[in-house]
Amino acid sequence: MRFLRIFWFHRCWTRRARTPNVASMLRYALKRLISLVISLAVASVVIFAVIEVAPGDPASFMLGVNAQEDTLAALRAELGLDVSKVQRYFNWVGGMMVGDFGTSYTYRTPVSQMIADRLWVSLPLALYALTLSTAIAFPVGIYAAARRGKPGDLTVMGATQLGIAVPNFWFAMMLVLVFAINLRWFNAGGFAGWDKGLWTGLHSLTLPAIALALPQAAILARVMRSSLLDILGEDFMRTARAKGLSRRQALWRHGVRNALIPVLTIIGLQFSFLLAGSIIIEQVFYLPGLGRLVFQAISARDLIVVESVVMLLVFAVITVNFLVDLAYAAVDPRLRSRT
Amino acid sequence: MTKQTFRSFASVLAVSASLFGTQVFAKSDITIALQLEPPHLDPTSAAAQAIDSVVYTNIFEGLTRFMGDGSVVPGLAESWEISEDGKVYTFKLHDGVTFHDGTTMDAEDVKFSLDRARSEDSANAQKALFAGIENIEVVDPLTVKVTLSEPNGNFLFNLAWGDAVIVAPESIEGIKTNPVGTGAFTFGEWMQGDSITLNRNPDYWGDQPSLETATFKFISDPTAAFAAMMAEDIDVFDNFPAPENLPQFEADPRFQVLVGSTEGETILSTNNKMPPFDDIQVRQALAHAIDRQAIIDGAMFGYGTPIGTHFAPHNPAYVDLTGNSAYDPQKAAKMLADAGYADGFETTLHLPPPSYARRGGEIVAAQLAEVGITANIVNVEWAQWLESVFKGKDFGLTIVSHTEPMDIGIYARPDYYFQYDSTDFQALMDTLNSTTDPEERTRLLGEAQRLIADDYVNGYLFQLAKLGVAKAGVRGLWENAPTAAIDLTQISWSE
Numbered sequence: 001m002r003f004l005r006i007f008w009f010h011r012c013w014t015r016r017a018r019t020p021n022v023a024s025m026l027r028y029a030l031k032r033l034i035s036l037v038i039s040l041a042v043a044s045v046v047i048f049a050v051i052e053v054a055p056g057d058p059a060s061f062m063l064g065v066n067a068q069e070d071t072l073a074a075l076r077a078e079l080g081l082d083v084s085k086v087q088r089y090f091n092w093v094g095g096m097m098v099g100d101f102g103t104s105y106t107y108r109t110p111v112s113q114m115i116a117d118r119l120w121v122s123l124p125l126a127l128y129a130l131t132l133s134t135a136i137a138f139p140v141g142i143y144a145a146a147r148r149g150k151p152g153d154l155t156v157m158g159a160t161q162l163g164i165a166v167p168n169f170w171f172a173m174m175l176v177l178v179f180a181i182n183l184r185w186f187n188a189g190g191f192a193g194w195d196k197g198l199w200t201g202l203h204s205l206t207l208p209a210i211a212l213a214l215p216q217a218a219i220l221a222r223v224m225r226s227s228l229l230d231i232l233g234e235d236f237m238r239t240a241r242a243k244g245l246s247r248r249q250a251l252w253r254h255g256v257r258n259a260l261i262p263v264l265t266i267i268g269l270q271f272s273f274l275l276a277g278s279i280i281i282e283q284v285f286y287l288p289g290l291g292r293l294v295f296q297a298i299s300a301r302d303l304i305v306v307e308s309v310v311m312l313l314v315f316a317v318i319t320v321n322f323l324v325d326l327a328y329a330a331v332d333p334r335l336r337s338r339t
Numbered sequence: 340m341t342k343q344t345f346r347s348f349a350s351v352l353a354v355s356a357s358l359f360g361t362q363v364f365a366k367s368d369i370t371i372a373l374q375l376e377p378p379h380l381d382p383t384s385a386a387a388q389a390i391d392s393v394v395y396t397n398i399f400e401g402l403t404r405f406m407g408d409g410s411v412v413p414g415l416a417e418s419w420e421i422s423e424d425g426k427v428y429t430f431k432l433h434d435g436v437t438f439h440d441g442t443t444m445d446a447e448d449v450k451f452s453l454d455r456a457r458s459e460d461s462a463n464a465q466k467a468l469f470a471g472i473e474n475i476e477v478v479d480p481l482t483v484k485v486t487l488s489e490p491n492g493n494f495l496f497n498l499a500w501g502d503a504v505i506v507a508p509e510s511i512e513g514i515k516t517n518p519v520g521t522g523a524f525t526f527g528e529w530m531q532g533d534s535i536t537l538n539r540n541p542d543y544w545g546d547q548p549s550l551e552t553a554t555f556k557f558i559s560d561p562t563a564a565f566a567a568m569m570a571e572d573i574d575v576f577d578n579f580p581a582p583e584n585l586p587q588f589e590a591d592p593r594f595q596v597l598v599g600s601t602e603g604e605t606i607l608s609t610n611n612k613m614p615p616f617d618d619i620q621v622r623q624a625l626a627h628a629i630d631r632q633a634i635i636d637g638a639m640f641g642y643g644t645p646i647g648t649h650f651a652p653h654n655p656a657y658v659d660l661t662g663n664s665a666y667d668p669q670k671a672a673k674m675l676a677d678a679g680y681a682d683g684f685e686t687t688l689h690l691p692p693p694s695y696a697r698r699g700g701e702i703v704a705a706q707l708a709e710v711g712i713t714a715n716i717v718n719v720e721w722a723q724w725l726e727s728v729f730k731g732k733d734f735g736l737t738i739v740s741h742t743e744p745m746d747i748g749i750y751a752r753p754d755y756y757f758q759y760d761s762t763d764f765q766a767l768m769d770t771l772n773s774t775t776d777p778e779e780r781t782r783l784l785g786e787a788q789r790l791i792a793d794d795y796v797n798g799y800l801f802q803l804a805k806l807g808v809a810k811a812g813v814r815g816l817w818e819n820a821p822t823a824a825i826d827l828t829q830i831s832w833s834e
Contacts, residue, residue, distance in 0.1 A: 106379065
């Protein structure tokens with residue numbers, strides 16, 4: 001234990017000695033942090049303004065055409081809609097800072113609870129789809145790159161072109177037709193719930209995950225192929241072959257690993273798309289996910305839910321960007337001098 | 340195997356054989372799909388029909404209730420007496436009724452529920468139903484006396500609405516997420532966004548239902564609805580959203596299709612205060628320009644009954660006035676010319692999301708174009724419709740289905756969004772409200788229907804059909820929808 005501490009101390013000391021500009025790194029981080037806070041503040045104002053400006057009173061939506069004026073006023077008071085918009089904005093932001101996203105107008109349950117519940121469907125679905133798309137795209141992309149210009153490559157290129165062109169909800173409908181209506185291997189939709197077991201939960205997410213994954217896999221396979229082809233033309237690949245490695249050995253040992261960098265970037269982008277962009281798939285499979293929640297909330301004018309979910313997504317994206325910026329800066333000191 | 344174990348094994352076999360012998364075919368659970376998820380489960384503080392679909396007669400009951408044929412029968416009130424002047428209703432309650440939490444349902448609960456609905460800070464979407472109540476008196480635990488300010492022939496009907504169900508002060512706090520009523524089913528679980536489960540109430544005061552559990556699922560996408568039904572994931576789809584697929588279900592022996600009527604009068608609502616619609620000649624021309632059957636065929640795939648006034652055709656008091664506004668484009672064009680619009684005019688047509696409005700609106704606009712009227716379509720969300728059309732009265736024409744039962748009274752409200760202001764009609768409604776004699780009421784209702792048809796207040800299109808799809812073995816589903824409800828107490832599986 002003592003040895004470890006000394007070792008750590010030693011490392012810190014030597015590092016500081018080697019990189020005297022820790023201060024610049026800290027200054028850079030602080031600058032990025034301030035810009036993160038400003039971005040969030042601006043985003044919250046924009047989100048609130050845009051959503052509140054849309055016509056439609058949540059109270060009259062809930063009470064319908066026969067509601068009397070005094071009833072509407074009573075409900076507005078109950079929902080906290082009877083104060084000024086500015087006041088409501090600050091209530092909302094103030095609440096979020098302490099983790100309180102408010103209470104849904106329609107469901108009357110805490111928004112944070114609703115988001116958490118829905119994430120338990122949307123997050124596993126996104127991960128499942130990402131796993132599938134990667135599992136399909138890697139071998140297909142590598143296979144195509146290895147057989148460049150040959151019939152195998154052409155087939156893959158044609159198939160992936162189709163995969164990109166066809167929208168995922170069409171895939172979804174075809175999957176339902178074949179696997180739910182004809183073969184009866186899966187339910188046509190709905191989510192059984194994780195409390196019925198991991199397998200049951202995954203089973204009900206399988207068709208939606210495939211439908212989401214196929215177009216993503218098509219994109220990813222093409223990126224994998226072209227990235228690998230770029231690498232194959234590099235000098236170090238020729239060197240590897242010259243050292244006596246076979247084509248296949250060179251491809252696997254040196255090619256694939258280097259080709260992964262752009263592919264990983266795409267995977268990262270796809271994940272946020274899968275999480276936020278599965279609204280249509282959640283509709284087709286009537287899954288209780290985040291996308292469907294937003295969809296329902298918009299038509300019911302459940303403004304607080306829409307605002308909070310959008311804000312949360314913005315927060316996630318901005319925070320990830322912040323972390324990525326820091327990571328880049330740590331790797332490349334030149335970035336720190338720029339703002 | 341020892342003798343002992345063999346004997347117990349045999350007895351288990353015998354027991355299970357007897358069980359299977361009697362019960363193997365009687366399925367006791369059902370999965371029912373609705374298009375929309377209820378926002379919460381309190382029928383007394385929202386207009387959403389999905390709430391009533393889940394809870395009406397299942398979890399909550401009122402003093403009276405609707406049956407599937409639209410008749411009003413005793414509910415928690417065993418019987419009642421109406422005073423000579425029609426102002427005092429004395430209800431005798433059923434004995435031995437308990438709420439799901441074990442508390443007793445008595446006259447105090449009735450008073451609480453009705454007082455809550457009509458109170459100043461009430462959030463009841465149909466508060467007007469209770470407006471005539473002057474006083475509610477608890478005579479004894481099983482007797483309630485309700486005094487009205489004036490006679491109301493509709494009072495027992497009004498009490499059958501889902502908005503008038505009996506709730507308890509002990510459990511009112513959590514009613515939105517954990518409803519506690521007196522019904523034959525208790526609230527089980529709500530997986531928000533996915534499903535609601537109800538379980539049979541073993542302590543129910545009435546007959547035990549045949550179902551043990553019922554699960555409501557929410558599927559709004561028409562394609563998903565079709566797939567879920569075809570894959571037999573669900574047993575019943577109440578108000579199936581894809582009428583174009585119904586012939587396929589009809590042809591399939593696994594399913595039955597139920598085509599009934601709703602309380603929804605689908606009308607081409609007209610802004611009676613906005614020129615040129617303030618001219619009755621223009622409104623009449625509008626009525627003759629519309630081919631109802633073409634709209635029913637084109638927008639509803641043939642499902643729907645043409646109407647000529649604001650009244651449900653399945654009601655005994657209905658008068659067929661479709662001839663009053665028969666399709667006659669030449670006549671319409673001539674009437675427009677007579678009114679000074681030989682070159683037609685331009686107006687807006689606001690269309691809310693349901694397909695009867697969006698699809699129907701396209702057809703209406705095309706038909707109006709033939710007589711020279713340019714109707715510019717504006718697609719709106721419901722919230723927008725309520726804000727700009729219903730509240731702001733900023734529209735020329737709109738298509739909407741008025742789904743409240745017996746709502747001809749809205750024509751007596753000059754500030755209602757289509758702004759029909761007729762003292763004759765208002766007087767007629769006053770007379771109707773104070774009349775309790777059924778025959779006289781029927782006559783007055785007929786007169787009211789004629790009056791609004793002759794004034795061409797709105798374009799009367801069709802009565803919205805109720806299109807249900809169910810597995811062939813399901814019995815006891817309501818064919819018509821006198822109110823939004825899925826009466827689980829009547830549902831069973833055939834052998």
